[in-house]
Amino acid sequence: MGFEEFKNRNISEDYVVVQEDNYPKTSWDAFKQVVTRSVKGELFTGLKITFKMMTGALFNKEMATVQYPKEKLPIGPRYRAVHKLLVLLESGEERCIGCGLCEKICIANCIRMETRVDENSRKEVLEYTINMGRCIFCGYCAEVCPELAIVHGGRYENSSEQRAHFSLKEDILTPFDQLNQQTEFAGFGSVSPDADEKIKKTPLSY
Template sequence: MKNYTPIPKRKEPKTTYEHFCKSVKMTCGLDLFKGLALTLKEFFSKKVTIHYPKEYIPLSPRYRAVHSLQRLLESGNERCIGCGLCEKICTSNCIRIITHKGDDKRKKIDSYTINLGRCIYCGLCAEVCPELAIVMGDRFENASLARAQYAGKHELLRPIDEAKTHTQLEFAGFGSVSAQADKSLRPTPIAWDKPISLESTFEKVDSSAETGEKSQNSKQGDV
């Protein structure tokens, strides 16, 4: 076993004279001036506090807060097709979708609710959505008196006026493509080796069809 050396206890002043000497040492020592210097430094430094709720800290575009249902900019229709993937992948089991088949044999959404009091804001619903219909927004003020706070489709769906005026916000939020997505794409190794153009592919298809017709005609003539 290792022998541990106990730390000696701090010697406390016992007499009045020792208390007086300790107080004089702390008052006239460097500790007081170090504290004053730090206080003056922070007093004249740049302010980092904000006046909430009049001021807000800028949030990251990948911030995960209350969800937002997106619309199509051209028509203003909802992007959600009611596939139910977000409901199935939700680990908190807080998403509920009720749909029915319309006259055109397509799903119509009757109700889309999210229990925000149970949601852990993991962002899996936004990542799995094939239509980029649901993203994690930046509305972090979500205080409520009820423990189970439900958000309906009318609250989560982006208004048409906002979607048309702010075109750059169509895919804003966690789980959506970034604004620099087109520039970030890289060509495949095949494209690096031999670039393929549409004209060359069409010429190959036409030539193969002509050779096929000639071979069939020659076989029929031999018969």
């Protein structure tokens, strides 16, 4: 078999020729095609839905659009967003013991921690930063923390014009006046459901 015969050979007899559309050749044909496709009903069905939503928003106050940032949609309690450093409810002291496990397990290499030993021979966290520009929100740091000190909170608005804002310890530490809003997750060292009845504001033994 020659090369030309090889190229022009008929491999199968079962080919089906696909009929191509008759594309409009003139402007008048294009106009007729648009009119024909428009009066089939799909356009008016879409306009009906749009008009229904518009009248509901104008007269029945059934607004489908969320007026962000004044209005925000609720998010799940386990939503993994910007980190939070929790504190002890009894004393307000930080839960973080400076073990460094979150820094070691971070696969994005975005956590940095500086510690020192204080006068009571306890490790104290001096600096704790998370580079939110590198963080992939995998949750490994929260899973490995033995004291449940770091969790993922619900704050997802972390845009900034400066890289330096991503993110210091003071930015993610729970404020003292918002301890009653601190969400506790189940795990080792977490607060029991009846903690409000049991809790007493006593100083730590150390």
